[in-house]
Amino acid sequence: MHLQMYIDGQWVDAVDGQKRDIINPYNREVIATVAEGNEKDAKEAVSAARRTFDEGTWATTPANERGEIVHEIGRLIRAHREELAELETLDTGKTMSESLDDMDDIANVFIYFAGLADKEGGELIESPIPDSTSKVVREPVGVCGQITPWNYPLLQAAWKLAPALAAGNTLVMKPSEITPLTTVKVFALFEQAGVPAGVANLVLGPGHTTGAHLSESPEVDLISFTGGIDTGKKIMQAASNNVKKLALELGGKNPNIIFADADFDVAVDQALNAAFFHAGQVCSAGARVLVEESMHDAFVDALVDRAKNIKLGNGFSEDTQSGPLISAEHREKVEKYVTIAQEEGATLALGGKRPEAEELQKGFFYLPTIFTHCTADMRIVQEEVFGPVLTVETFASAEDAVTKANDSIYGLAGAVFTKDIAKAENVAAQLRMGTVWINDFHPYFAQASWGGYKQSGIGRELGRPGLEEYTETKHVFRNIKPEPLEWFK
Numbered sequence: 211m212h213l214q215m216y217i218d219g220q221w222v223d224a225v226d227g228q229k230r231d232i233i234n235p236y237n238r239e240v241i242a243t244v245a246e247g248n249e250k251d252a253k254e255a256v257s258a259a260r261r262t263f264d265e266g267t268w269a270t271t272p273a274n275e276r277g278e279i280v281h282e283i284g285r286l287i288r289a290h291r292e293e294l295a296e297l298e299t300l301d302t303g304k305t306m307s308e309s310l311d312d313m314d315d316i317a318n319v320f321i322y323f324a325g326l327a328d329k330e331g332g333e334l335i336e337s338p339i340p341d342s343t344s345k346v347v348r349e350p351v352g353v354c355g356q357i358t359p360w361n362y363p364l365l366q367a368a369w370k371l372a373p374a375l376a377a378g379n380t381l382v383m384k385p386s387e388i389t390p391l392t393t394v395k396v397f398a399l400f401e402q403a404g405v406p407a408g409v410a411n412l413v414l415g416p417g418h419t420t421g422a423h424l425s426e427s428p429e430v431d432l433i434s435f436t437g438g439i440d441t442g443k444k445i446m447q448a449a450s451n452n453v454k455k456l457a458l459e460l461g462g463k464n465p466n467i468i469f470a471d472a473d474f475d476v477a478v479d480q481a482l483n484a485a486f487f488h489a490g491q492v493c494s495a496g497a498r499v500l501v502e503e504s505m506h507d508a509f510v511d512a513l514v515d516r517a518k519n520i521k522l523g524n525g526f527s528e529d530t531q532s533g534p535l536i537s538a539e540h541r542e543k544v545e546k547y548v549t550i551a552q553e554e555g556a557t558l559a560l561g562g563k564r565p566e567a568e569e570l571q572k573g574f575f576y577l578p579t580i581f582t583h584c585t586a587d588m589r590i591v592q593e594e595v596f597g598p599v600l601t602v603e604t605f606a607s608a609e610d611a612v613t614k615a616n617d618s619i620y621g622l623a624g625a626v627f628t629k630d631i632a633k634a635e636n637v638a639a640q641l642r643m644g645t646v647w648i649n650d651f652h653p654y655f656a657q658a659s660w661g662g663y664k665q666s667g668i669g670r671e672l673g674r675p676g677l678e679e680y681t682e683t684k685h686v687f688r689n690i691k692p693e694p695l696e697w698f699k
């Protein structure tokens with residue numbers, strides 16, 4: 211399989227003819243080659259998006275018609291659910307059931323934003339000036355650069371593509387260079403759904419060339435990025451070039467607060483899912499458990515007992531519960547953090563190494579790992595590992611739990627488990643995070659906004675704010691009885 215970029219309605223190889231092998235992280239086999247672009251390709255894609263936006267046809271297409279096209283994309287994704295899920299599993303190693311769930315979420319995101327397309331038209335304002343009218347209208351921002359990570363390749367792309375199209379923008383998408391397959395396939399569905407040439411452009415290649423061009427280019431009006439905090443900072447700097455609008459969805463180190471009065475089985479089950487789902491390669495992973503002192507030993511025993519049985523394997527096998535890490539490089543990063551944790555004095559209660567099973571030797575597998583006796587000042591507690599590594603700390607009171615949970619540069623998500631709902635709501639109100647779950651972990655859906663406080667990001671995706679991000683507001687004031695001012699006579 212060889213996949214190309216999509217620029218100005220044409221499928222093209224890279225200007226310099228470069229290609230990249232795409233690797234299955236389960237067995238290191240080459241599953242596809244893709245065109246490997248650089249700044250030149252990104253420049254062409256941006257020019258096509260700029261010209262198309264400035265021609266005005268897409269922005270002035272009636273919003274309900276744009277909505278119909280976006281709806282059709284959602285319908286086509288549902289129709290190609292299995293094929294897209296298989297590609298996602300091949301590319302990321304995640305289980306088929308995770309990929310199928312992702313495809314359902316992705317289709318829902320397109321259908322949701324399709325429905326919003328003609329419902330954010332603006333508002334009439336009661337003008338305080340006699341004989342005048344005042345209205346605030348919403349318009350597309352213009353050309354949007356969109357950059358996505360490897361952990362949820364198509365899902366993170368959908369959160370950007372659907373609202374940008376619904377709001378009448380043109381765009382250039384750059385997926386992670388290591389997981390582009392589903393995004394390329396969806397651009398073929400865009401064509402089928404009737405997205406006009408030049409409206410949605412796809413460039414493939416490394417971040418420091420293609421992505422950097424999108425961030426710097428004065429022809430781009432908005433840059434929307436999902437990825438790591440260090441890259442986010444570079445993009446923010448580059449975006450200052452032309453003061454472009456900026457949306458950042460960055461990392462997290464998400465606390466999971468377990469009170470002693472929580473339903474024990476539910477809390478254990480959810481804590482495992484929070485930390486080890488998708489091998490912990492989730493921005494909102496509950497990698498930091500805070501458990502009430504009196505419950506600590508029983509809770510840790512249960513976590514270790516269950517986590518050691520998590521079945522690692524091929525994402526296509528029905529009994530696999532967790533796939534590999536994404537790459538050799540990423541596994542080394544996880545291993546580095548395990549060493550750091552041990553040097554910091556955390557106690558290794560489980561894992562801390564690669565699995566020994568023969569069938570797992572080709573892939574980038576790492577065992578579910580649990581550290582106890584952790585404290586908030588440790589790097590293993592403060593920094594995002596983005597792997598199957600869970601730290602456990604204790605707390606003495608609700609106030610102590612909130613203080614520790616908020617002691618972080620991040621503010622993406624967190625959870626609280628207790629049967630005392632008043633206590634849960636009180637804690638939730640004090641957590642400085644974009645999402646707080648009560649007696650659950652991980653739910654997200656198209657209707658509710660997603661994003662981070664503090665250094666977890668800027669702006670929101672999904673929900674109405676996810677569409678507003680892709681619009682500018684304009685106040686149009688009209689004097690109904692214009693008369694000379696006779697001021698400077």
Ligand SMILES: NC(=O)c1ccc[n+]([C@@H]2O[C@H](COP(=O)([O-])OP(=O)(O)OC[C@H]3O[C@@H](n4cnc5c(N)ncnc54)[C@H](O)[C@@H]3O)[C@@H](O)[C@H]2O)c1
Pocket residue numbers: 357358359360361362366384385386387415416417418420421422425436437438439441442444445459460461462492493494594596622662666667
């Ligand atoms: N907040 C969220 O909703 C959310 C969701 C998913 C992932 N993430 C975060 O993503 C990170 C993991 O993803 P990753 O390793 O792919 O992140 P990354 O920052 O390494 O890469 C993300 C994207 O940025 C591109 N990029 C790299 N350098 C660039 C540059 N100088 N200029 C422009 N683009 C550049 C990459 O090519 C890739 O497409 C984690 O930190 C995770 O928390 C956040």
Ligand SMILES: C[N+](C)(C)CC=O
Pocket residue numbers: 361362365491492493494654
């Ligand atoms: C935003 N989410 C949870 C879908 C993926 C984060 O990595």
